[in-house]
Amino acid sequence: MKWIPRELRWRNLLSSANGMGRASYAIVAILLGLLIWTSIIAGEGWSSAVGTEVPLAGYAAMAIGIVFSLVLGVGLMALVFYSSRAGYDEPAKLMRSDRDKTRE
Numbered sequence: 001m002k003w004i005p006r007e008l009r010w011r012n013l014l015s016s017a018n019g020m021g022r023a024s025y026a027i028v029a030i031l032l033g034l035l036i037w038t039s040i041i042a043g044e045g046w047s048s049a050v051g052t053e054v055p056l057a058g059y060a061a062m063a064i065g066i067v068f069s070l071v072l073g074v075g076l077m078a079l080v081f082y083s084s085r086a087g088y089d090e091p092a093k094l095m096r097s098d099r100d101k102t103r104e
Contacts, residue, residue, distance in 0.1 A: 083089055
């Protein structure tokens, strides 16, 4: 079990759960309730669509939307990596010209 980080071992998870307050448990309960409710609504929607035919234009629109979303996501991630590697994410620095240095 050396491959599991210490933070994710069972004893550490139990000790961190003991430190949770009532508000934390309330948030977890609300989120679990939302997950269950969403699953029920999704199941109802899926079962109500039985026998519905999707035209070829619908599949084409869905494919174009998927491809566009993937291209946009990959392009934005490429820009993030490029800007990080090129140094555009460095903090701003005040650069004084030679005239400003002589005035002091």
